[in-house]
Amino acid sequence: MKLMLTCEHASNRLPASFKKAIPADVLKTHRAYDIGACAVFRKLIRFAKPEFHCEGKFSRLFVDLNRTITNKSAFSEYHEALDVCDKAAAEKAKAQATAYWMEYRDTIEKFVDSALKPKTRTAKSEPSVVHLGIHSFTPELNGKVRNADIGILYDPARPQERAYAQVIKAEIKRLYPAMKVRFNYPYKGTSDGLTTTLRKKFGPRYVGIEIEINQKFFQR
Numbered sequence: 751m752k753l754m755l756t757c758e759h760a761s762n763r764l765p766a767s768f769k770k771a772i773p774a775d776v777l778k779t780h781r782a783y784d785i786g787a788c789a790v791f792r793k794l795i796r797f798a799k800p801e802f803h804c805e806g807k808f809s810r811l812f813v814d815l816n817r818t819i820t821n822k823s824a825f826s827e828y829h830e831a832l833d834v835c836d837k838a839a840a841e842k843a844k845a846q847a848t849a850y851w852m853e854y855r856d857t858i859e860k861f862v863d864s865a866l867k868p869k870t871r872t873a874k875s876e877p878s879v880v881h882l883g884i885h886s887f888t889p890e891l892n893g894k895v896r897n898a899d900i901g902i903l904y905d906p907a908r909p910q911e912r913a914y915a916q917v918i919k920a921e922i923k924r925l926y927p928a929m930k931v932r933f934n935y936p937y938k939g940t941s942d943g944l945t946t947t948l949r950k951k952f953g954p955r956y957v958g959i960e961i962e963i964n965q966k967f968f969q970r
């Protein structure tokens with residue numbers, strides 16, 4: 751088994767081409783990035799020493815690495831706003847965002863592809879990749895308080911993912927008994943995203959799980 755860690759929403763930075771499109775105060779909010787996720791992700795890298803890791807370097811308001819590029823929500827409304835005031839700049843930013851998205855996805859797919867290829871034909875067990883995507887969620891959305899500390903997202907139709915999700919939950923509960931851990935909350939593991947794409951592309955030997963951490967742990 752090979753471990754892969756990713757953090758699509760690690761950063762709230764913007765490339766120079768898109769800096770004027772987003773107000774500075776918006777960049778500080780959960781809309782721009784997964785607050786706290788990058789710190790947890792980097793700690794996990796040191797602790798778990800994955801075979802491969804990858805983190806987003808720009809805000810999801812530039813482009814959301816956890817959406818299919820053909821999904822309208824991959825691009826925030828700030829692209830349209832920029833288009834109204836500066837069409838050339840908007841086109842340039844969108845092209846750059848698309849190229850950045852492609853490069854990110856490509857790097858990950860190349861790793862999974864090579865990791866799943868058996869090195870020798872006599873290999874007894876088939877190689878597999880376990881992917882943990884590290885995310886965080888805002889404690890309150892549209893006036894509704896989210897009722898969980900950690901969410902574990904997976905596809906319930908896939909036995910391997912179900913098994914790993916249960917092990918992760920059990921281990922969190924062993925270390926932190928008071929922690930409220932929920933499956934497929936606050937999002938479904940089967941919604942459009944990186945794991946869903948990789949499942950379709952690589953089949954059952956790819957195991958994709960997303961860990962969603964409540965941002966209340968990172969607020970002062």
Ligand SMILES: [Zn+2]
Nearest residue numbers: 759784885886
């Ligand atoms: Zn996220």
